[in-house]
Amino acid sequence: MRFNLPKTPAVHVKGKAFRLADVDPDATKPFTRKHLDKEAAQPRLQALRRRLSELQELLYAEHQRSLLIVFQAMDTGGKDGAMENLFTGVNPAGVQVATFKAPSTEELNHDFLWRIHAQTPKRGHIGVFNRSHYEDVLITRVHGLIDEKTCKQRYEDINNFEALLTHNGTRILKFFLHISKEEQAQRLQARLDDPAKNWKFDPNDLKERARWDDYQQAYEDAVRHCSPNHAPWFVVPANHKWARDLALTEIVVAALEEMDPQPPKVAFDVTKQVIE
Template identity: 50%
Template sequence: MANVQQLFRADKKLKIVDADAAQKPLSSGDKAQDKLLVEQQAQQIADLQEILYAERKYKILIVLQGMDTSGKDGTVRGVFGKIDPLGVSSVAFKGPTAEEKAHDFLWRVHQQVPGQGEFTIFNRSHYEDVLITRVHDWIDDKECKRRYAHIRDFERMLSETGTVILKFFLHISSDEQKKRLEERIADPNKHWKFDPNDLAERKFWPDYQRLYEAAINETDSDYAPWHIIPADSKTHRNLAISTIVLDKLQKLKPAFPPGNPEFAKLKVV
């Protein structure tokens, strides 16, 4: 799809309430076929990452944000699971430690950004510092606006120093989240994935939707674009993200560095 980068791009005046979490614009209509395509594209992403790693020109930062059960872990496995572990890292940001709180809120984030040739996936990210912090009034509007400005400057700096940034909001509906939480509660084998605090945070659903909308509108840019991914369908979620990532990597046109002609003189004995 020639314009896939624009298909899921956030509008400047995004209204999350108007976005359909169940839509499947890339689906073939055959779930098995869609899953196969995701696997193929995941392999292509892995192959291109190897070239990027050898080339050492670009750094790739993937930001995954979304409500509980929206599929951040599933995206990491389904879309990026074929990449050589040497070239990829997944960072899940939890509540800040005492040491992290002693610094500015981006201090711990900057330490985790990718190096040349590397892929880094933020499974939750610095955006938690303008989401849960506002839901629970840990910071006020003035501090939130200041943090938006710091995030924009931070991401621009990363972009200007060779980091390709793709940000994905995994948009799940309230009904679908309810279903997935109920499945976790009902299945003892999924209890390890369930946190009772998820039920407490679910009560703030309207607040989170409003604040996600604000954060995306405040920080969407050409150098760090937000994509709104319908996430009620796990297969289509992965298909959408793998398609966007693959399209972006192909446009970078990575190439292996030139071979060393001196190696032709070497003999293995």
């Protein structure tokens, strides 16, 4: 399976030579080469949203395959906003959203993928992971909860798990929303400055911020080891939200276009149906 990436600022990770430091979080090209900016990009974004809505309806009607979209990011990376913008106008009945936080006691009594598998999308649905199974090779590694041997084994387990999903009709797209440390500082400060957003601020975010370099290395290693053709990682420059949103929608629409979902054939003669 080959996926042709549309021309966006996103980087399609291919192979272990990838370096996260080579991706500029401020990047907006090729959009800005076309003289696009936040306002000028809106017509294109609206057209893509309409097409996404059409394709999602066809996927739901076909009821044979599914699409799984994984979002990962540093704190304040914009996962919630990206999800909201991506699915504007999409029928929520065909979308499943799962958020993965610290595992419960019951979840810890199973393998690390046990809770993930239960949340994968049903046939005909688009599944969205707000954080994911990759937390088990990110925060666990940064905090020393697993050693390097276990981490490498989990990379292999993740690749096998995603292959299993693919073999059973689930298309997988994985997005790392890449912001700079300076941008994170501004977004954290904005949460403190706006009383309506104080609830979003968690003092523990500052402790995680102090481990910035460790997280960057953990993300780099995870995307390098777990980006096969059937479950690719896209590193999306996310300092500029308008470019982030346009890039995400371009990629998702292109993937669904490639899937080409078709509505089922009806089991009756349409021409003989009379409505009185």
